[in-house]
Amino acid sequence: MPNSPEISISRRGVLAGSAASAVIAATTAGAAQRAAPATLAPLPAPAPQPMPVSLTVNGKVQRLSLDPRTTLLDALREHLHLTGTKKGCDHGQCGACTVMVEGVRINSCLSLAVMHEGDTITTIEGLGTPDKLHPMQAAFVKHDGYQCGYCTPGQICSAVAVLDEIKRGVPSHVSVSLTDHPQATNIEMRERMSGNICRCGAYSNIAEAMAEIAGENA
Amino acid sequence: MKAFTYERAGSAADAAAKVASTPNAKFIAGGTNLLDLMKIEVETPQHLVEVNGLGFDKIEATPEGGLRIGALVRNTNLASDARVRRDYGVLSRAIVAGASGQLRNKATTAGNLLQRTRCPYFYDTNQPCNKRQAGSGCAAIGGYSRQLAIIGTSDACIATYPGDMAVAMRVLDAQVETIDARGQARVIPIADFHRLPGTTPRIETALAPGELITAVTLPKPIGGQHFYEKVRDRASYAFALVSVAAVIQKDGSGRVALGGVAHKPWRVEAAEAQMPAGSRAVAAQLLAGARPTRDNAFKVPLAERTLAAVMNEARAA
Numbered sequence: 001m002p003n004s005p006e007i008s009i010s011r012r013g014v015l016a017g018s019a020a021s022a023v024i025a026a027t028t029a030g031a032a033q034r035a036a037p038a039t040l041a042p043l044p045a046p047a048p049q050p051m052p053v054s055l056t057v058n059g060k061v062q063r064l065s066l067d068p069r070t071t072l073l074d075a076l077r078e079h080l081h082l083t084g085t086k087k088g089c090d091h092g093q094c095g096a097c098t099v100m101v102e103g104v105r106i107n108s109c110l111s112l113a114v115m116h117e118g119d120t121i122t123t124i125e126g127l128g129t130p131d132k133l134h135p136m137q138a139a140f141v142k143h144d145g146y147q148c149g150y151c152t153p154g155q156i157c158s159a160v161a162v163l164d165e166i167k168r169g170v171p172s173h174v175s176v177s178l179t180d181h182p183q184a185t186n187i188e189m190r191e192r193m194s195g196n197i198c199r200c201g202a203y204s205n206i207a208e209a210m211a212e213i214a215g216e217n218a
Numbered sequence: 219m220k221a222f223t224y225e226r227a228g229s230a231a232d233a234a235a236k237v238a239s240t241p242n243a244k245f246i247a248g249g250t251n252l253l254d255l256m257k258i259e260v261e262t263p264q265h266l267v268e269v270n271g272l273g274f275d276k277i278e279a280t281p282e283g284g285l286r287i288g289a290l291v292r293n294t295n296l297a298s299d300a301r302v303r304r305d306y307g308v309l310s311r312a313i314v315a316g317a318s319g320q321l322r323n324k325a326t327t328a329g330n331l332l333q334r335t336r337c338p339y340f341y342d343t344n345q346p347c348n349k350r351q352a353g354s355g356c357a358a359i360g361g362y363s364r365q366l367a368i369i370g371t372s373d374a375c376i377a378t379y380p381g382d383m384a385v386a387m388r389v390l391d392a393q394v395e396t397i398d399a400r401g402q403a404r405v406i407p408i409a410d411f412h413r414l415p416g417t418t419p420r421i422e423t424a425l426a427p428g429e430l431i432t433a434v435t436l437p438k439p440i441g442g443q444h445f446y447e448k449v450r451d452r453a454s455y456a457f458a459l460v461s462v463a464a465v466i467q468k469d470g471s472g473r474v475a476l477g478g479v480a481h482k483p484w485r486v487e488a489a490e491a492q493m494p495a496g497s498r499a500v501a502a503q504l505l506a507g508a509r510p511t512r513d514n515a516f517k518v519p520l521a522e523r524t525l526a527a528v529m530n531e532a533r534a535a
């Protein structure tokens with residue numbers, strides 16, 4: 001494993017705290033979510049039984065046997081060792097875990113791997129390689145769309161998916177008209193990227209990288 | 219997360235029967251609310267029945283001129299449907315005002331209706347919460363209650379229903395279609411679907427154990443201008459402090475429901491007669507009997523002003 005557990009856990013704690021407090025603003029829920037669980041289950045838990053799961057990840061068929069509790073994120077990182085996809089909050093709040101499933105972006109932390117039997121998944125490793133970057137990856141480099149880079153794989157997967165969603169006519173909260181085809185304007189892209197939180201605040205450069213790619217495809 | 223066993227349902231009746239007959243079993247659809255709560259052990263099901271393969275993922279025209287939305291239609295697909303955007307704009311607007319693009323791609327119609335409260339004490343297993351553990355008390359009463367309910371509350375619970383989509387469905391008079399463990403289908407009007415907390419805040423909806431949602435139907439379009447105005451602490455990606463779903467006709471008549479103020483989408487049909495008289499008159503009747511806390515008393519004028527803004531916009535258009 002490239003990440004030592006101490007480092008990934010402390011980083012996770014820091015990011016989870018910031019993302020949680022951003023989403024559930026000014027409440028105690030951020031801290032509450034990591035509080036020790038009380039004894040709630042009345043019956044003893046069943047012993048976990050591994051289940052077979054087959055996924056096509058970045059073009060390769062992967063057959064796994066997983067505890068049903070395994071999230072898609074943990075299957076990718078811990079079982080397939082595709083550590084490009086990051087764990088920030090593990091609660092759907094930060095977007096660091098964004099991957100594409102059947103061409104659509106989701107939070108891999110809030111999905112069980114067993115819910116994806118037969119699905120085709122693209123992670124940051126599948127978008128491009130160091131010698132052959134995806135145009136969005138190249139644009140992030142060109143426009144300095146990151147500082148520490150922790151949120152970046154999720155940002156890039158989301159950015160690629162956002163341009164596709166605009167192309168497919170998916171409306172957003174800031175679309176003036178529901179019936180006109182949405183355009184890849186700055187305000188549209190910012191709204192659609194709101195599920196990806198960047199602790200380093202690289203937002204404006206991310207928007208510039210996206211604008212360049214959106215312009216090329218227009 | 220507690221261990222659980224897992225199966226994919228073969229049919230709707232099979233899914234309902236399995237959940238009804240297995241102790242501590244639950245359906246899972248998108249998983250975006252259930253897994254979130256399972257990770258912190260607020261939810262501890264021992265068996266999950268996945269319903270994504272049941273084929274309830276279509277939006278179809280009904281013979282009455284409305285739409286039948288499958289329980290498993292993803293929120294993004296519902297908000298993007300051309301018929302919904304054209305005829306039920308309030309619903310598209312409410313959906314895209316909630317959560318994030320990634321979450322809406324995964325979240326389903328049924329799962330969205332059944333999302334649980336965001337009361338911070340419900341999430342904190344070290345705190346008393348009658349909704350999480352019956353009889354344990356309510357930490358929110360006398361605690362931090364800025365986001366919580368102002369009307370329809372009880373001495374047991376002051377939580378809100380946090381969702382956006384259902385508020386639009388309430389204004390549209392949607393109906394929830396279900397099937398139970400015996401294979402019996404029934405239709406529940408959205409007005410009766412979510413319950414007030416009363417003395418049993420654990421029981422949040424009219425669903426029986428194991429009852430599976432199969433679809434939500436919308437009656438034929440009612441025209442008018444459609445609005446979903448959501449007021450929150452940030453411009454995006456936050457739950458509502460107050461939201462207003464409204465359909466307003468040319469003559470000034472219309473329908474209105476509020477989100478973020480009660481344990482269910484809040485609509486009082488009688489108050490809508492006041493629409494031509496203005497937002498004050500409507501809000502006075504809509505929120506008559508409100509019992510806000512010190513922390514959330516601001517929601518009463520905020521709801522009225524948000525409604526005023528929507529009614530002004532309707533007049534200006």
Ligand SMILES: Cc1cc2nc3c(=O)[nH]c(=O)nc-3n(C[C@H](O)[C@H](O)[C@H](O)COP(=O)(O)OP(=O)(O)OC[C@H]3O[C@@H](n4cnc5c(N)ncnc54)[C@H](O)[C@@H]3O)c2cc1C
Nearest residue numbers: 092247248249250251252316317325326329330381382431
């Ligand atoms: C960070 C974050 C921000 C969010 N912000 C918003 C917001 O601003 N506005 C908003 O409205 N929502 C918001 N949400 C909530 C989101 O909309 C819900 O998580 C989602 O709609 C739940 O749908 P699902 O299919 O994933 O449900 P699941 O998690 O699969 O299920 C939820 C519940 O429904 C039950 N269920 C599922 N399908 C059926 C069925 N067919 N019949 C009977 N029972 C069923 C399950 O047993 C479970 O109890 C947010 C969520 C997160 C994580």
Ligand code: SF4
Nearest residue numbers: 337347348356375376
């Ligand atoms: S308001 Fe309801 S959900 Fe919140 S602590 Fe009280 S009982 Fe629990």
Ligand code: FES
Nearest residue numbers: 088089090095109
């Ligand atoms: S890890 Fe934060 S959204 Fe999944």
Ligand code: FES
Nearest residue numbers: 147149198199200
């Ligand atoms: S979190 Fe550091 S670059 Fe976004």
